[in-house]
Amino acid sequence: xxxxxxxxxxxxxxxxxxxxxxxxxHGMDGIAEVVVIDNASTDGTAAQAEASGARVVSEACPGMxxxxxxxxxxxxxxxxxxxxxxxxxxxxxxxxxxxxxxxxGVGLVxxxxxxxxxxxxxxxxxxxxxxxxxxxxxxxxSAPNSGIYLCDKSLIAHAExxxxxxxxxxxxxxxHAAGAEVTEVDxxxxxxxxxxxxxxxxxxxxxxxxxxxxxxxDPMGEVVILAESGxxxxxxxxxxxxxxxxxxxxxxxxxxxxxxxGAQALARAMEAYPTARMMTLSAGCxxxxxxxxxxxxxxxxxxxxLRRAGALHARLSTDMPTALWQMPDPGEGRADIAVEIGTGCxxxxxxxxxxxxxxxxxxxxLFVDCTPESLL
Numbered sequence: 281x282x283x284x285x286x287x288x289x290x291x292x293x294x295x296x297x298x299x300x301x302x303x304x305x306h307g308m309d310g311i312a313e314v315v316v317i318d319n320a321s322t323d324g325t326a327a328q329a330e331a332s333g334a335r336v337v338s339e340a341c342p343g344m345x346x347x348x349x350x351x352x353x354x355x356x357x358x359x360x361x362x363x364x365x366x367x368x369x370x371x372x373x374x375x376x377x378x379x380x381x382x383x384x385g386v387g388l389v390x391x392x393x394x395x396x397x398x399x400x401x402x403x404x405x406x407x408x409x410x411x412x413x414x415x416x417x418x419x420x421x422s423a424p425n426s427g428i429y430l431c432d433k434s435l436i437a438h439a440e441x442x443x444x445x446x447x448x449x450x451x452x453x454x455x456h457a458a459g460a461e462v463t464e465v466d467x468x469x470x471x472x473x474x475x476x477x478x479x480x481x482x483x484x485x486x487x488x489x490x491x492x493x494x495x496x497x498d499p500m501g502e503v504v505i506l507a508e509s510g511x512x513x514x515x516x517x518x519x520x521x522x523x524x525x526x527x528x529x530x531x532x533x534x535x536x537x538x539x540x541x542g543a544q545a546l547a548r549a550m551e552a553y554p555t556a557r558m559m560t561l562s563a564g565c566x567x568x569x570x571x572x573x574x575x576x577x578x579x580x581x582x583x584x585x586l587r588r589a590g591a592l593h594a595r596l597s598t599d600m601p602t603a604l605w606q607m608p609d610p611g612e613g614r615a616d617i618a619v620e621i622g623t624g625c626x627x628x629x630x631x632x633x634x635x636x637x638x639x640x641x642x643x644x645x646l647f648v649d650c651t652p653e654s655l656l
Contacts, residue, residue: 282310283357283358283359283382284310284311284312284357284359285310285311285312285357285359285360285361285379285430286311286312286313286315286355286356286357286359286360286361287305287308287311287313287314287315287360287361287362287363288315288316288317288348288351288352288354288355288360288361288362288363289301289302289305289314289315289316289317289329289334289351289362289363289364289365290317290319290339290344290347290348290351290362290364290365291316291317291318291319291321291325291329291347291365292318292319292320292321292325292342292347292365293321293322293323293325294321294325294365294366295321295323295324295325295327295328297365297366297367297368298316298325298328298329298332298334298365299328299329299331299332300367300368300369301363301364301365301367302314302316302329302332302333302334303332304367304369304370304372305363306333307372308372308375308376309376309379310376310379311361312356312357313335313355313356313357314333314334314335315334315335315336315337315351315354315355316329316334316335316336316337316365317336317337317338317339317347317348317350317351317354318336318337318338318339319339319342319343319344319346319347320339320340320341320342325365326338335354337350337351337354338350341443343443343444344427344444344445344447344448345441345442345443345444345445345446345447345450346443348362348441348447348448348451349438349439349441349443349447352433352438352441353438353439355433358432358433358434359382359430359431359432359433360430360431360432360433361378361379361428361429361430362427362428362429362430362431362448362451363428364427364428370467370468371467371468371469374466374467374468375391375467377465377466377467378391378428378429378430378465378467379430380465381430381463381465382430385460385461386460386461386462386463387431387432387435387455387458387460387461387462388429388430388431388432388451388452388455388456388460388461388462388463389429389430389431389462389463389464389465390421390423390424390426390428390429390452390462390463390464390465391423391426391428391429391430391464391465391467392421392422392423392426392464392465392466392467393423393426393428393466393467393468393469394468394469395469400423401480402425402480402483402484402487403422403423403424403425405484406484406487406488407424407425407449407487408421408424410488410491411424414491414494414495415453415456415500417456417500417572418452418453418456418462421462421464422464423464424449424452425448425449425487426448426464427448428467429448429451429452431451431455432455432460434554435454435455435458435460435554436451436454436455436458436528436554436555437454437525437526437528437552437553437554437555438451439552440526440527440528441454442486442490444486444490445482445483445486445487446486446487446489446490449487449490450490450494450528453494453499453528454499454528454555456500456572457499457500457528457529457530457555457570457572458528458530458554458555458570459530459570459571459572493527494527496622497523497524497526497527497528497529497622498524498527498529498574498575499524499527499528499529500529500572500573500574500575501524501529501573501574501575501576501577502529502530502531502532502569502570502573502575502576502577503520503521503524503529503530503531503532503576503577503579504531504532504534504564504567504576504577504578504579504592505517505521505531505532505533505534505578505579505580506534506561506564506565506578506579506580506581506585506586506588506589506592507533507534507535507536507561507580507581507585507607508535508536508537508561508581508583508584508585509535509536509537509540509542509543509581510533510535510537510540510541510542510543510544510545510546510547511540511541511542511545511635512542512581512607513533513535513542513546513581514542514545514546514549514628514631514632514635515632515637516579516581516607516608516645517579517607517645517647518546518549518624518627518628518631519619519621519622519624519625519627519628519641519645520579520619520621520624520645521533521550521556521579521624522549522550522621522623522624522625522626522627522628523620523621523622523623523624524624525550525553525555525556525624525627526553526623526624526627527623528555529555530555530556530557530569530570530573531550531553531555531556531557532556532557532558532559532564532567533546533550533556533557533558533559533564534558534559534560534561534563534564534565534567535558535559535560535561536560536561536584536585538560541635542635543558545631545634545635546558546631548631548634549627549628549630549631549634550627561584561585561588564592565588565589565591565592567592569596569599569600573600574600574601575600575601575602575603576596576600576601576602576603577602577603577605578592578593578596578602578603578604578605579605579606579607579647580604580605580606580607580650581606581607582606582607582609586606586650589604590604593651593652602651603649603651604649604650604651604652605617605647605648605649605650605651606647606648606650607647607648608646608647608648609648614648615646615647615648616647616648616649617646617647617648617649618644618645618646619644619645619646619647620643620644621641621642621643621644621645625640625641625643628641629641
């Protein structure tokens, strides 16, 4: 694959090494631009980067994640290589392996490196054990939290990335949840600045908190919504769907009324999220989950959508856990599942305004559990 690559280099007070890193990157085939993100530096990082031929953008909010978000947004190409600013040196032919590893279906290539003075405590003690338990589809990686990687930014909602040291794991999980493959290649020996126990303690706290948050969102749990109109989805289920989308999960909405105002408002609400898709109700009944889905929740409107959902549930549940939730019927008033909408509140609120509903949505959405096992 020969698509051009934007190299992004988050940098905070790295004037001593940034010029050397930029020079190395300019020497690599396929690198179309080098973007340095000056992350609230107080030294000459920005001036040194510009003098070395990089395009410099500023991110005033300190934090690796904030810098990575800004860099990915500024990158002119979909394929983005993220590189640390404090590298002593690296082997260009080995780094080129990341570009060579791109192939159809691959969305991220991790650069697995070794440093004889770094025994990788974050990898050994936290990241790999957490992935093995929570995201086993990524357990094959030897260096899952490597900060050097190449990714296709078109697969992820990069504006939603974590703002701290968990950002590199967040990128990886989002690519995985989107259905693309994550692979890795050996990029050799790399020397970083020395790290101390305080530094690793802070990283561990941020990464552990990230994993807890992602467990609540369950990005490998897909949501499929079947309904007559977009307005019904906005009113009853968009908060939950929006929360899932912001966490990187796949959400599919299938509607009978494809051209109505509600459908247009719903499409606008989800347009910023590459893991969202909309289709007709008939097409939705033939849907297949993504290749890395661990479970599916079907959310259906009473009526024709609910009748169609039975066959879809029967088919999907043969391969993975599949829940069937009904939007509450206003005439019945029954609900036995309450779901916190979390960060989906803003998405739902904006969509409600577009269909003329002014009130703020409730913090929970209610559903009726129609999963066959729940009816026994």
